[in-house]
Amino acid sequence: MALKPWSFGPQARRFLATSVLDGHQVGFDLWRHLAKHAEFYCRNQDTWNLALDLGPPCDALTPMRERSILSRVVRSEGDAASGGKLVIALPGNKQIETAIVVSRKRSATQPTICVSSQAGCAMACRFCDTGLRRGVDLPAWAILEQVLHAEAWLQRANLTASNVVFMGMGEPLLNYSNTLEALNLLCRSHKTTLSTVGVPPLRRLAAAAPRNLRLAVSLHAPRQELREELLPVAGRALKLEELLSIVRGFEESTGFGALIQYILIKGVNDTEEDANQLAELIAAHLRCAGINLIPYNPTQAGSSFGYQSPSDAACKRFRQVLRQRGFNATIRFSTKLGRSWSAACGQLGLEG
């Protein structure tokens, strides 16, 4: 029986009391239900509270249960059909941003929700505006509420997200326990990918994470010294060889190849020689599900180092080298769309 959001009343109450609350079912059923009907719950506080009151125990949802939804969307930019971002206010005058990226495969619209795990980020990567602010850890409920708000936004346009990626503000592994708590629910409702620049808690993740979690690793450089230049904190925290060996362990324990992310910056890391070195490095260490090339999006942080976006032709040349070496390499030209509302990679979190 499908619960029609607008029909909440005795019928919905029965639904919650039977289908969702069947004795042997656990908290993730409630989470999946809330995500599926997010638009309804986000606009209707009473029924939201009722669903939480009636729902089964679930640690990550306890703060929502005690105090109901704590965050609110203060502004949205873009639109659900082509993507956008939500600016979300948290108690204590904090603001975070959640991007919604829309891709199309064979005319099907596939939205992905890009959640933030911290407000700001201590990693201070040179090309990223999020790193201009100190990182403050978000509790698990604040990560989960981003998904509810984004799903509600999409559902107003009759869309729903199948993917959630931890690629918004912050380094999720620096907020390890809250991220893990949120992952335990999200991996039940969405195909979920955690993206990291590679910090020591990655060693623990393989053993603790849900088995179906995908991993994306932001390398951005094929050599240690260049990596330390672009990622001054993360590059020193784990040397390239050590990072890749941990990622290899993660691939073995989950059975999924890692996705490699690489921001292309004109004249810095975008030559054919860089592409060849990257191919050799990955081939020597990883199974690798694919390489995602992201043309640098202009940022305040990057402009202070003179960084510029590469031409489309340069991006394609780089991709060609990787493809010739047998890698599934793609260019995320779609992130250019996010530039107009500052939701592209590296641009989140400068306001607020």
Ligand code: SF4
């Ligand atoms: S790129 Fe990621 S890890 Fe680096 S500063 Fe930005 S948010 Fe932090």
